[in-house]
Amino acid sequence: MIKKTKVNSAILIIGNEILSGRTQDTNTSTIATWLNSIGVKVEEVRVIPDIEKTIINSLNFLKTTYDYVFTSGGIGPTHDDITAESVSKAFGLKYEIHKEAYKILEAYYKPGEFNEGRQKMVWMPENANLILNPTSGAPGFSVENVFCLPGVPSILKSMLGGLTNSIVGGDPILSLTISLRTVESEIASSITKIQDNNKDVEIGSYPFFQAGKLGVSIVIRSEDQLKIDDCNSQILEFVNEKKIEVVDR
Amino acid sequence: MIKKTKVNSAILIIGNEILSGRTQDTNTSTIATWLNSIGVKVEEVRVIPDIEKTIINSLNFLKTTYDYVFTSGGIGPTHDDITAESVSKAFGLKYEIHKEAYKILEAYYKPGEFNEGRQKMVWMPENANLILNPTSGAPGFSVENVFCLPGVPSILKSMLGGLTNSIVGGDPILSLTISLRTVESEIASSITKIQDNNKDVEIGSYPFFQAGKLGVSIVIRSEDQLKIDDCNSQILEFVNEKKIEVVDR
Numbered sequence: 001m002i003k004k005t006k007v008n009s010a011i012l013i014i015g016n017e018i019l020s021g022r023t024q025d026t027n028t029s030t031i032a033t034w035l036n037s038i039g040v041k042v043e044e045v046r047v048i049p050d051i052e053k054t055i056i057n058s059l060n061f062l063k064t065t066y067d068y069v070f071t072s073g074g075i076g077p078t079h080d081d082i083t084a085e086s087v088s089k090a091f092g093l094k095y096e097i098h099k100e101a102y103k104i105l106e107a108y109y110k111p112g113e114f115n116e117g118r119q120k121m122v123w124m125p126e127n128a129n130l131i132l133n134p135t136s137g138a139p140g141f142s143v144e145n146v147f148c149l150p151g152v153p154s155i156l157k158s159m160l161g162g163l164t165n166s167i168v169g170g171d172p173i174l175s176l177t178i179s180l181r182t183v184e185s186e187i188a189s190s191i192t193k194i195q196d197n198n199k200d201v202e203i204g205s206y207p208f209f210q211a212g213k214l215g216v217s218i219v220i221r222s223e224d225q226l227k228i229d230d231c232n233s234q235i236l237e238f239v240n241e242k243k244i245e246v247v248d249r
Numbered sequence: 250m251i252k253k254t255k256v257n258s259a260i261l262i263i264g265n266e267i268l269s270g271r272t273q274d275t276n277t278s279t280i281a282t283w284l285n286s287i288g289v290k291v292e293e294v295r296v297i298p299d300i301e302k303t304i305i306n307s308l309n310f311l312k313t314t315y316d317y318v319f320t321s322g323g324i325g326p327t328h329d330d331i332t333a334e335s336v337s338k339a340f341g342l343k344y345e346i347h348k349e350a351y352k353i354l355e356a357y358y359k360p361g362e363f364n365e366g367r368q369k370m371v372w373m374p375e376n377a378n379l380i381l382n383p384t385s386g387a388p389g390f391s392v393e394n395v396f397c398l399p400g401v402p403s404i405l406k407s408m409l410g411g412l413t414n415s416i417v418g419g420d421p422i423l424s425l426t427i428s429l430r431t432v433e434s435e436i437a438s439s440i441t442k443i444q445d446n447n448k449d450v451e452i453g454s455y456p457f458f459q460a461g462k463l464g465v466s467i468v469i470r471s472e473d474q475l476k477i478d479d480c481n482s483q484i485l486e487f488v489n490e491k492k493i494e495v496v497d498r
Contacts, residue, residue, distance in 0.1 A: 016453050019291045020424070021281030022468065023455065025274070028296070032270030042268045044303075045296035047277070050453075054293075077434040078454040079441040117437030152456055175269070185326040188366030192328035204265050204299075205327040206272065207401055219271065 005223070007040045007170035009068040012058055013047040014083055015151055018073075026153050027072045034160045039169030039223075040068060050074060055086035063090070063146050068167060073151030075140060077117035083148055084141070088125040091143050098124040101139050108137035132162050142166065171223035176232055178218045181245040183207070187216065190238040198231045200224075208249070215247055254472070256289045256419035258317040261307055262296040263332055264400055267322075275402050276321045283409045288418030288472075289317060299323060304335035312339070312395050317416060322400030324389060326366035332397055333390070337374040340392050347373040350388050357386035381411050391415065420472035425481055427467045430494040432456070436465065439487040447480045449473075457498070464496055 011031050017023040025047065032042045043066060048054045055074075062069045074083030088095035101122040106114050121138040131140035131147065135158040140149045147163065149156045180187070184207055195203045201222040208215050220231045239246060260280050266272040274296065281291045292315060297303045304323075311318045323332030337344035350371040355363050370387040380389035380396065384407040389398045396412065398405045429436070433456055444452045450471040457464050467484060469477045488495060 117434030185366030
């Protein structure tokens with residue numbers, strides 16, 4: 001495979017519990033942070049309900065638009081876990097027992113405990129590649145550029161390390177944060193000028209409120225450390241001129 | 250306006266900082282919880298970068314697919330705040346100074362402090378309706394069924410209350426949670442049967458790990474309390490049969 005400089009991805013969170021507000025999603029941040037570290041930029045996140053047609057339509061769009069797609073949720077043993085079957089349909093593949101996954105779970109559970117519910121977790125798209133699960137046995141899987149992970153945050157987290165070899169990232173996306181004791185409107189025009197003069201870095205401005213004080217974090221992102229450093233100098237120039245305090249955060 | 254029984258919505262989170270994993274989104278959960286309480290179901294969430302074309306395309310799809318769309322982020326004073334201009338383009342409206350917003354911010358700031366950066370925050374789609382901001386002055390706005398809120402969680406939260414009169418919800422979506430000391434695979438087939446016999450309630454199954462112990466929360470959701478109660482009885486029946494402990498959570 002030829003290594004691309006820029007590699008992008010989308011995250012598809014599948015689950016009614018996130019849409020109802022009952023559960024706070026943390027998997028997006030976990031997956032995105034990990035992807036950034038291996039040079040894959042997340043360009044879109046979608047959260048959708050456990051509805052087969054919606055899962056299939058979303059997958060069909062995302063898998064043809066981005067280099068990689070990571071799904072989270074819907075691969076457990078209950079009736080609302082329909083990700084594996086939906087992925088099979090999206091790719092036009094049979095939905096069947098995965099022999100290797102069956103062996104893994106048969107060995108994982110005590111004799112007699114590999115019951116009907118648990119056996120549902122070995123049904124996957126035919127010839128899926130397994131994503132090993134060091135926490136709770138049941139593997140995730142991938143088909144082409146779509147990687148299906150569980151919804152439980154601690155289990156998902158434990159599975160990412162084993163995936164690193166399956167993903168071919170681009171140049172790592174580097175970032176530098178400068179936190180200032182100011183408000184956005186005081187620095188808006190200076191930052192705009194710097195962004196205009198440095199089109200190939202991405203400058204974000206994020207207000208924060210910490211220990212009773214307002215501040216703004218400026219985040220510079222690029223694959224090129226020299227460009228980040230250059231942009232940083234330009235920012236520190238107006239920061240010094242305006243006598244704005246730089247703070248630790 | 251005729252009150253519909255079922256009213257749906259989408260949330261559009263605009264901001265590179267969520268996609269990079271740097272910032273954990275909490276606005277989805279805040280908006281969704283509030284919407285549920287006024288009878289509006291969230292059927293989709295998208296997180297997208299600060300790119301005009303992406304914002305416009307997403308808005309054009311979401312605003313014609315759902316009854317309401319709520320955006321968060323990109324309405325501040327800096328160069329990366331492009332939501333208001335993008336909404337204008339999505340609706341084919343002029344992007345101009347909103348006189349009422351101008352008056353609000355002129356009065357909000359001390360003389361001389363209503364600078365260029367802050368004045369950017371009064372540029373909106375023509376004839377936008379303002380969403381008042383009791384926390385930090387700068388209003389959000391709505392155009393037709395699209396409501397634009399800020400990204401800072403505490404400010405966003407403070408603005409929702411004032412919006413309630415602008416949203417016509419359907420029947421409130423009620424829910425009941427039963428937490429059990431069990432694992433999903435032990436109850437999967439029983440829950441599947443109950444879901445099959447109660448197609449018009451939504452039953453979700455969510456494993457949890459608390460104080461060193463595993464459990465599963467079963468969430469029943471419907472607009473009809475009687476249906477929830479009925480479904481609850483059916484669940485408690487097999488819970489008693491299987492001698493599963495019900496736990497507080």
